[in-house]
Amino acid sequence: MTGQRRESTEQALLRAARTVFADKGFFNAKITDITREAGCSAGSFYTYYENKTQILDALLDEFTGQVTAASLASRSGSPYEQISGVVGAFWTAFRAHRPEMIGLFGLRLTDARYATRWREVRALGVSGIAAQLVEFERSGCRLVGEPQVLASALLSMLESFAWTWIAEDGDLGVPAPGDDEAIATLSRMWFAMLFGPQPDLGDG
Incomplete structure (x- = not known):
């Protein structure tokens, strides 16, 4: 099997796993469900993964890579733009x-x-946010606490809000926010804690 074919098959399995996990949930998903969705044989699965937790690990690597790359790309612009990024x-x-x-x-x-894996995922987020807070402090922002502790609290806020509205069905009696509204709400809360009530959003 050529390298390009191997990559194509593996990517198909990853896409299929995400679809099946979304439809049936991780615990109810079967490997045959994934290979059927990917359009390949069951044997192909075991060329890349020993079990479905390994394919979950690969998908989690994609998650951390996406967040890290996008966060690094946002390390310019105004403080509000960096926070929003x-x-x-x-x-x-x-x-x-x-x-x-x-x-x-x-x-x-x-x-x-997986308890350890989640702590490792969080550690990446905490370290990235803490580094941003240190830069803000160097530019004159007076932090209300130690950067890493603040970073842990801010990440916990992001996780909880995302879990409530993306993974679950939201809070009873609360209109569901769109993605833009959710991001803006969290960003303004974060900004207010560091710099004051309202960011200067210019003409936008």
Whole structure:
């Protein structure tokens, strides 16, 4: 099998796994469901993965890669634009990877390895946010606490809000926010904590 064919088959399996996890949930999904969706044989699956938790790991790697790349790309512009870039990167990636995030959240309650994996995913986010906060502090912003502790609290806010409105059905009696509204709400709360009540959004 050529390298290009191998990559194509593996990408098909990843796309299929995301679809099946979204439709049936991680715990109810079968490997045969994934290979059927991918249009390949069951044997092809085992060329790349030993079990469905390994394909979940690969999808989680995509999630962390997407968030990290988008967050790094947002490290310019005004403070509000930088904050909005980080929030938007997390929200967009969480929505795109909703099935595997639900799988990870479930597994971490019963599997110590996935509890550790989730802490590792969080650690990447905390370190990135903390680095941003340090840069803000150097430019004159007075932080209300230690950067890493603040970063942990801010990431927890992002996770909880994303879980409530993307993974679950939202809060009772609360109109569902669109993605733009959700990102703007979180970004303005974050900005207000650091710089004051309202960002200067210019003419936009």
